[in-house]
Amino acid sequence: MVDIYTFTHGTLKCTVINDGNIMNRPTSIFFEGASPDELVVALAEHDLPDDGLNLPTNIMLVERDDQKILVDCGSDGEVAGYEAELGFLFAGLDEIGVSVDEITHVILTHGHFDHVLACADDDGTPKFPNATYIMAKDEWHYWVENRSQAPHNIAMRMKLQGIKDQLQLVDPDADILDGVRLMATPGHTLHHIAVIFESNGEILLCPIDVMDHPLQGQHPTWGANWDLDREQSIASRYKILQHAADTNALVHAFHFPFPGLGRFTKDGAIWQWTSAT
Ligand SMILES: [Zn+2]
Numbered sequence: 101m102v103d104i105y106t107f108t109h110g111t112l113k114c115t116v117i118n119d120g121n122i123m124n125r126p127t128s129i130f131f132e133g134a135s136p137d138e139l140v141v142a143l144a145e146h147d148l149p150d151d152g153l154n155l156p157t158n159i160m161l162v163e164r165d166d167q168k169i170l171v172d173c174g175s176d177g178e179v180a181g182y183e184a185e186l187g188f189l190f191a192g193l194d195e196i197g198v199s200v201d202e203i204t205h206v207i208l209t210h211g212h213f214d215h216v217l218a219c220a221d222d223d224g225t226p227k228f229p230n231a232t233y234i235m236a237k238d239e240w241h242y243w244v245e246n247r248s249q250a251p252h253n254i255a256m257r258m259k260l261q262g263i264k265d266q267l268q269l270v271d272p273d274a275d276i277l278d279g280v281r282l283m284a285t286p287g288h289t290l291h292h293i294a295v296i297f298e299s300n301g302e303i304l305l306c307p308i309d310v311m312d313h314p315l316q317g318q319h320p321t322w323g324a325n326w327d328l329d330r331e332q333s334i335a336s337r338y339k340i341l342q343h344a345a346d347t348n349a350l351v352h353a354f355h356f357p358f359p360g361l362g363r364f365t366k367d368g369a370i371w372q373w374t375s376a377t
Contacts, residue, residue, distance in 0.1 A: 102192040105359035105377065109350060110299025113163040116352065116359035117192035119174030120185045122155040122214070130313050131322040132330070142315060153313070157214050158360040159189055160306055160352050161198070162297060168198060169205040169280070171295050171306050172215040172354065173227070179213050179252050189218060190227075203228040205277070208235040209308040210289040211243035212326075213252040215354075217259060224262025234276055235260075236284075237269040239291035285310045285340060287333025288324070294340060296349075305349035307340045312355045314373035317341060317364050341371045350376060 103118035127150050131139055143150050160171040177187015193200065206228055208216050219233060220226050226233070244260050246253055270276055272284035272293050283294040288309040297304040310333070311317075312324050320337045327333040344351050344364040353360040357375075364371040 102188045102195055103358050104192055104195060105361070106196070107361075109297070109304050110302045111164060112297060112299045112304065114304065114352075115161040115163075115196060116361070117159050117161060117189055117196075118358050119157040119159050119189045119192075119214070119218075120177070120182075120187060121157065122182065122185055124152040125155055127151065127153050129325040131315070131319070132325045132327075133322040133334075134319065138319075142319065146315060148315070155312065155355050156358050156360065157186060158352070158354055158356070158358055159192075161193075161196075162304075163198075164299070167204045167277070168202050169207065169277075170203055170228075170231075171207050171352075172209055172308070173206050173218040175214050176218040176222075178222070179217065179255075182214075186214060187218065200228050201230055203231045206231045206233045207276070207282075207293075207295055208233060208239075209295065209306075210236075210239055210292040211246075211256055211260070212289065212309070213256065215308070217252065217255060220259040220262040222255070224258050226263045226266055228266075231266060233263045233267045234270055235267065236272040236282070236291045236293050238272070239289060239293070240267070240269055242290055283339075283343070285336035287329045287331070287336045288327045290328055290332075292336070303347045303349035304352060305340070305344055305347070306352045306354070307344075308354050310336050310340045311353055314353075314356055314362070314375075317371035317373045320370070342366075345371060 105116045162169045174189040175186035275281045285294045295306040345366040361376040
């Protein structure tokens with residue numbers, strides 16, 4: 101059974117599908133920048149375990165008119181070490197009766213395996229045959245030209261090349277569709293993008309990996325140890341938090357506890373997260 105959560109936002113039909121959960125990662129690697137003492141206090145305040153946290157991967161499907169838009173497509177479940185944990189998007193789509201042929205757009209926010217590897221089969225054939233894949237130009241080049249020999253980076257290069265005929269490379273702040281725009285949020289990766297949907301004046305904001313945990317609203321300078329550029333990731337976190345509060349956005353956070361929906365409200369110099377579910 102795949103965790104699935106459906107809701108409407110303006111005129112959008114939205115479904116969050118859990119692609120799986122990366123289990124039991126050391127707590128401290130989520131919050132680099134925290135001193136050991138600060139972290140002990142913050143974890144105790146929020147009743148969080150100090151001996152490991154899970155990292156859910158929650159994919160957003162937005163349906164409107166004749167469009168079905170995926171924000172990232174997850175892992176293919178074949179990454180060494182994650183076979184049992186990730187790769188449930190396709191079972192989830194089956195459950196809600198949406199076929200891969202019906203997906204019209206796949207927005208790829210950055211080149212990490214848990215967001216992108218399911219874009220194509222192992223031979224490079226696109227898994228969404230009728231979709232336009234949309235990715236920030238510099239992010240695509242970064243990963244395709246990356247020479248890392250790590251298995252998932254080799255697979256990433258091959259798959260990102262595989263989708264080339266269906267790929268639309270864009271600027272990181274582009275308006276990509278009516279009511280759908282990107283926001284440049286570099287740091288986690290060098291050309292990472294967030295995605296913003298607007299419908300009937302209501303904002304749905306997908307910060308993706310600008311934040312991995314709600315606690316970062318209270319501590320925006322704490323970041324994951326897999327953020328590529330720490331200073332930029334902090335600046336992007338402030339930008340997202342301010343935007344979320346200013347627009348009273350419904351936030352869908354890819355890695356927050358399922359389904360990752362809530363709002364950030366400003367509280368002095370920090371932001372408090374309230375889950376919407
Ligand atoms: Zn991620």
